Amino acid sequence: MSKSIFELVDELPTGGTTIMALNALDFVIPGQWQNLTGFTNTIRSVTGESDEAMIQAIGERAVYLYNDEGEGYQRAMWLYQTVDNAAGALGMAAMANKIGQDVSFLGFLDNLTPKPEKVQSIDLCIKLVVELVAYCQINGIPGDSVGDFLAALGDYGGESLMRMVALICFDGLIPLGPGFIGKGLGTLNNMTPNDLEKNDTFKSVSSLIPGNNSGDKLGFIGQSFDSVSGWMTGFVDQKGLTQENVLGNLQKFVKISEDKLDYVGAFLDISVKYYTHTGTQTLARRLIERAVAEL
């Protein structure tokens, strides 16, 4: 049987590569992400409640909600976990591809060998779509208008915003360079449904991507990525994000020796499970907020 929500939150790590890598991105959104772990600890932090009986009641309602399969929470968790694991496999493939090649650091950043870049671009787009689908599984579609929905998306903060920052930095800027958004869009535009079906990340989550067939799903991925590309471009500009400052901050926290810098993208793919980590935190927060309102 799959793990309970309180186990998943209790088991969130307080250290290790994922946490160090996310801490390295604190410079982008200073102080906005704290690594909140532990189920009752999360209840206390989200609600400001200190009464033990109340904490128990909130926790019990949250467990009930999570275990009701019709409510979408378990699907969202599955999406976060699956997309991380698929990325890990991609990282392995990219790493294998690097072995035996003597590529300079800048050479690697400017241009991965063509195949990995294409795969990485698809991976970036699919991860973004997974975020949207998981968001809707957790929160529904809040409000009555497109404006309400965009306002809800614009209200991203804490661990949700950190997940988007990590997506931009670890799956966009570092492996694909400053033109990562254009590369994502370009890859999708030149893609056939058949190409998409061959992608491992897509295969792993395709059942939950809206659309009756791969053609529909490709359309949905393209539209989703296109609609968020403006926000991403603005965010990168506003925060002054570059490959150099992201890598520079990363090196303060994660030991990457100078001669191994060209393995950074692959290394991050394999060892940093930021979707699962921050996704579990988001899910716990939303469940707890709902539980408090319902009691």
Next chain:
Amino acid sequence: MTKHDWRIDWRKAVMALVLCTTLAIAGCQAKAPSQFDQVQKDSTARNATPAVAKDATKGGEFNQFFPKGQDGYERVYTQEKKGFAEAKLKKDGKELAMLAVTDTKSLPAAAAKFANAKASIAGYPSVDMGTTQTSVLVSDRYQVKVISKAPTFDKDDRTAWIKKFDLAGLSKLK
């Protein structure tokens, strides 16, 4: 070392290995007890009551009764699920409170707590929970709750914002 001795050692080694593996597996399975073990068991039992009632009102139907953003206050809808809608109340980008409407069909205990309500807001029975929550029950079914997120947002603020909901409209919802 004789052949016989070697064989005994080999068996001992295998036994030791089996024992270690068994202990390791048993060790992995033995989880620390949690205060939520019972509810986990109850909510995953074959005949468990679903968390949300089948005939609960759609969350989207509640949106129209929420107070609108006004006087520098911003209302951002955050969740909309069956029997539940929630919005965040913000001012100057700061989170002040959560505003929520829930259908107690899914959780009758939530409605039951109003049976002994000593206070009322706009004519609806009202209760406080903990130090951060104030709510009213409309039509013996829909709970309207305001939850403080900032220390400056006190009980008077919660009461004032409950009054800003279209409670009369909500009372006509079937």
